Amino acid sequence: MKVLVAIKRVIDPYVKIRVKQDHSGVETQNVKMAMNPFDEIAVEEAIRLKEKGLVEEVIVVSIGDKSVQETLRTGLALGADSAIHVETDQLFSSLLIAKILKQMVQKTGSQLIILGKQAIDSDNAQTGSMLAALLEWPLASFASKIMLQGDKCQVTCEVDGGLQTVELTLPAVITTDLRLNTPRYASLPNIMKAKTKPLTVIPFNSFDISPNMDMHTIDVSPPPVRKAGIKVASVQELVEKLRHEAKVLL
Amino acid sequence: MNTETIAEELSSLVGNKNILIDYDSRMIYAKDRTQNLIPDPSLIVFPRSESQIISIVQWANHTRTALVPSGGRTGYSGGAVAQSKEVVVSFDKMNHILAYNSEDQTVRCQPGVITKNLQNFALENNLYYPVDFASSGSSQIGGNIATNAGGIKVIRYGLTRNWVYGLNVVTGNGDLLHLNKGLIKNASGYDLRHLFIGSEGTLGIITEAIIKLSTLPSESKVALLGVQEKNTMVEILNIYRKDLQVTAFEFFSEAALKHVMCESNISHPFKRAMPFYILLEYESSEFNDEVFLGLTESCINSSSINDAIISQNMAQYKYLWSLRENISMSLSKYLPYKYDISVMPSKIPVFIEEIEDLLNKTYPDFEIIWFGHIGDGNLHLNILKPVELKGSEFFEICDEMSDAIYSLVNYYNGSISAEHGIGLLKKKFLRYTKNDVEIGYMREIKKIFDKNNIMNPGKIFDDS
Ligand SMILES: Cc1cc2nc3c(=O)[nH]c(=O)nc-3n(C[C@H](O)[C@H](O)[C@H](O)COP(=O)(O)OP(=O)(O)OC[C@H]3O[C@@H](n4cnc5c(N)ncnc54)[C@H](O)[C@@H]3O)c2cc1C
Numbered sequence: 001m002k003v004l005v006a007i008k009r010v011i012d013p014y015v016k017i018r019v020k021q022d023h024s025g026v027e028t029q030n031v032k033m034a035m036n037p038f039d040e041i042a043v044e045e046a047i048r049l050k051e052k053g054l055v056e057e058v059i060v061v062s063i064g065d066k067s068v069q070e071t072l073r074t075g076l077a078l079g080a081d082s083a084i085h086v087e088t089d090q091l092f093s094s095l096l097i098a099k100i101l102k103q104m105v106q107k108t109g110s111q112l113i114i115l116g117k118q119a120i121d122s123d124n125a126q127t128g129s130m131l132a133a134l135l136e137w138p139l140a141s142f143a144s145k146i147m148l149q150g151d152k153c154q155v156t157c158e159v160d161g162g163l164q165t166v167e168l169t170l171p172a173v174i175t176t177d178l179r180l181n182t183p184r185y186a187s188l189p190n191i192m193k194a195k196t197k198p199l200t201v202i203p204f205n206s207f208d209i210s211p212n213m214d215m216h217t218i219d220v221s222p223p224p225v226r227k228a229g230i231k232v233a234s235v236q237e238l239v240e241k242l243r244h245e246a247k248v249l250l
Numbered sequence: 251m252n253t254e255t256i257a258e259e260l261s262s263l264v265g266n267k268n269i270l271i272d273y274d275s276r277m278i279y280a281k282d283r284t285q286n287l288i289p290d291p292s293l294i295v296f297p298r299s300e301s302q303i304i305s306i307v308q309w310a311n312h313t314r315t316a317l318v319p320s321g322g323r324t325g326y327s328g329g330a331v332a333q334s335k336e337v338v339v340s341f342d343k344m345n346h347i348l349a350y351n352s353e354d355q356t357v358r359c360q361p362g363v364i365t366k367n368l369q370n371f372a373l374e375n376n377l378y379y380p381v382d383f384a385s386s387g388s389s390q391i392g393g394n395i396a397t398n399a400g401g402i403k404v405i406r407y408g409l410t411r412n413w414v415y416g417l418n419v420v421t422g423n424g425d426l427l428h429l430n431k432g433l434i435k436n437a438s439g440y441d442l443r444h445l446f447i448g449s450e451g452t453l454g455i456i457t458e459a460i461i462k463l464s465t466l467p468s469e470s471k472v473a474l475l476g477v478q479e480k481n482t483m484v485e486i487l488n489i490y491r492k493d494l495q496v497t498a499f500e501f502f503s504e505a506a507l508k509h510v511m512c513e514s515n516i517s518h519p520f521k522r523a524m525p526f527y528i529l530l531e532y533e534s535s536e537f538n539d540e541v542f543l544g545l546t547e548s549c550i551n552s553s554s555i556n557d558a559i560i561s562q563n564m565a566q567y568k569y570l571w572s573l574r575e576n577i578s579m580s581l582s583k584y585l586p587y588k589y590d591i592s593v594m595p596s597k598i599p600v601f602i603e604e605i606e607d608l609l610n611k612t613y614p615d616f617e618i619i620w621f622g623h624i625g626d627g628n629l630h631l632n633i634l635k636p637v638e639l640k641g642s643e644f645f646e647i648c649d650e651m652s653d654a655i656y657s658l659v660n661y662y663n664g665s666i667s668a669e670h671g672i673g674l675l676k677k678k679f680l681r682y683t684k685n686d687v688e689i690g691y692m693r694e695i696k697k698i699f700d701k702n703n704i705m706n707p708g709k710i711f712d713d714s
Contacts, residue, residue: 014564032469034563074562185519185566188473188546188558 001170002057003046004110005080006101007039009064009071010121019222026121026220035071038116040078041176044183045146046114047079054148055112057081061104063097065089069199076194077186083197084108088204093215094122098130103207105135110171112153117142117175128175138168142177251313253292256337259313260295263305268296268343279340280318280332282325283385284675285585286645291318291332296343300418300426300457306339307455308424310704318706319451321393322364324385326588327673329397329450329709336707339455341392347371348458355463356415356432361392361456368461377463380407384575392456398448400669402574405625406497407464409669410447416460417443422453422700432460445695450671451706453699470497471534472570473546476524476557481599483528483624486554490530493541498531499625506577506619513580519573524556528624529574577621584634585641586619587648591659592668595627601662605631608654613647628668631655649678656682672710680711 011017011026012034018027035043046058060075062068063086072083086100105113118125132139140155144163147154151170156163158177168174204211232238243249253271260269270279271293280289292315297303310317316336323330332338341362349358355377359368365379365386372379381394383401393399395417399410407413416432429443430436446453477483480501487499504523511518532542542560549555561567593601602620609618615636622629633651635644656666660682667676667683680689689711696703707713 012564014568032564034565037565077562182517185474185559186562188543188550188560191543191560192547 001055001112002059002108002110003049003055003112003114004101004105004108005039005042005046005058005060005075006097006113006115006127007043007060007062007071007075008036008116008119008121009033009062009068010036010119013037013120019220023219023221025217033067033071035074036116036119036121038118038120038176038178040116040183041178041180042114042116043075043078043080044181045143045176047184048181049146049148050079059084059108059110061086061101063088063092063100063204069201072199073191073194074186076197076199077191078184079190081197083199085199085201086204086207087201088211090204090211090213092211093213094124094126095130095214096209096211097127098134099209100204100207101127101131102134103209105131112148112170113137113173115173115175117177125175128173132173135171135173138172139174140166140168140172141175143174144177144179146174146180251315253335256292256313256315259309260293260306260337263309264295264297264302268298270294270296276338279320279323280330280336280338282320282323282328282330282673283582284326284328284331284673285582286641287328287331287333287674289332290335291338292335294320294338294340296340298343300420303339303420303455303457304424304426306337307420307422307704310337311422311424311702314702314704316704316707317455319392319396319455321361321396322385322389323393324389325393325397325671325673326590326675327397327450327667327671328675329671329673329706330393331674333674334708341390344457345390350375351432354432355465357461357463358416358432359391359459359461361390361395361459363391365389365391365394372463373466375463376466378466379413379461380464380467381410381413384578391459391461395447395456395459396449396451397669397671400623400626400628402498402500402623404623404628405499406495411444413462413464414443414447414459415462417446417456418458419446419454419456422696422702422705426457427454430460448671450673450709452696452709454705467497468533468535470531470567471539471542471561472498472529472531472567473542473558473560474519474570474573475528475530475546475549475555476520476522477526477528477555478524478553480526480602480620482554483526484595484598486528486549487595487625489549489554490532490542490545493545494538495533496530496625497533498529500529500574500622501624502527502529502574502577502621503619505617506581506621507573509580509619510573510576514572514576516569519559519570520557522557526620527573529570574621577619578630581619581632581634584617585644586632586634587645587651588670589629589631589633589652589655590667590670591631591655591664592626592628593659593662593664595625597662597664598624598627598629601658601664602629604658605655608658609633609651612654613651623668626668627664652679659683674709677709677711 012032058080060080061084115128142158145156279294280291318332318336320330344360345362417429617634619632
């Protein structure tokens, strides 16, 4: 059985985000990029399934410009068998991405798709569920535990106020949450091996999908700057200010 | 003079808000990170300006009161410890960056500026202050200068000394000196600035510094290399250094890693444990990454390195660094006896071997933790106190052990302190690094700057 893992290249979560001067987006020039952390968890889970002998092949796929190949190589270094780069310079909405992934699922003949629950840049948390809807496959989102047995998959999902365990029949889509696993480190021998693993490039225009944007970004603005705090000389003054200026005391 | 009188007189100089006298404050402010010294100061004074420092020093000369300068109190030598009713001078309230000169890329700061704050200030201006270590969130620039602090980037950027372009000091005699004034070149006789760098508060008080900032390094990557033998490490460093800009080359043992894992509750970074690890940081680029991979691959093929992991993002970068940086803290509960020794890097392999032989033969029951800035020839050997021994008994045995270890240091022309300083803890061993004639000159120098011996007396060497 083949597992397809979708990964997105995002700004490294440790980088301080800066909004572009013209408010058209955030600054990505010369900014450190990394694999979306939830996708890293998805890759790790797929590799663990393979190490347990439950799946035969792990394929990572990413959509974006040439630079995503670096992220794909990281996926290969972690243990994926092959990679697919869908090449485009455009930034697509979740729905367009889901449409592309649907075709990739069909092309690769994958039976299980694992994705991060959301990308930390757009924070939409939509691609996985849209993909499941397009494929008309069952979906388990925000997984914190996955148990695969034959064509049945038991998934523990993080829901508001607790955990929910569901059973899916493959083929299926799963999105990962933080507690699912701790991703491993890329070891040097595996990084070297990754260099010779197959990475196929497919141009976006070879898909029968209209690139028309169904979503437009109108404005990206930084959060308002917090006002500096003040120091008060006494408790009385503090109470006074809380009452008359902040108006939080009666 | 009794404490009340001291408090009264100092209040008249700095105001009574800038004095602390209560028990808790005295226990906190009169002590650094050394664990076996009991503080007993008279009080703590917090000057707010250079002129207040001058008046405090003049008062101390007048009253023959000893002063102990106290920075971030992260020292490991007892340099900032007050044990005999000294007045502790703290720079907590002189913590401002006074000026930034973008043309010269220098900052003028007060002594109490926290090292990390200077680093952040540099980053905000797209520059870099490269002196860094695990305690930089607490240590102060004044303390760093007074100890000539080193840290994890010495291999690339050198010690604190390299970045101090100017110093204001108030000597023990109460004179204010403006040393070197930020100049790059200055061939006008003795450069007294360098005497104050590393003087551990014994010559005077550092009241202001002009610090040079560096350009921002390119993005760096860090790798953790697992090795079988610790005596091949210098060889490995040289392999990398030929073709790469190595910015850190640190080493630690599996035993050290175990303590960190236990303390921070994290799992092992490698599938298979290795006896020793090297944390290597280098300046990354597409080209350098390839060079790095190639070199590492050939080291693995020749078995000098057994396994390696490489940071793929900043979270991993920070995690790998934390394995090294959390060692000291994870050991502190064992009351470790800490060595901070150095030899020339080329001598490291034999040196380590001899120390290991010695310890195995004489103290087979002690747990020995190896780590250090191996690229600088600096080893932080830590001996952990066995539970069954009392602290005092343990330190007594360790002092004996030190005579043997320091004899080896002496034989290899090394130093008994690479970067922490002599302070109180190591003064009885100073002769293993410096002979009597040299120590004699040091004493004379102290007398010139501090006639009445009020500046941190009893540190580095005993009062004569
Ligand atoms: C976890 C940990 C890791 C460390 N790692 C390193 C490392 O990698 N490299 C390294 O070099 N050190 C290291 N240290 C030791 C320590 O952080 C440094 O020695 C540091 O420079 C001390 O600065 P401080 O402000 O804390 O000084 P303090 O400990 O307060 O004082 C140190 C000495 O400086 C004198 N002093 C302080 N301020 C002044 C002043 N304004 N004028 C004159 N004298 C003054 C004191 O009297 C004392 O003698 C480490 C410490 C810890 C706790």
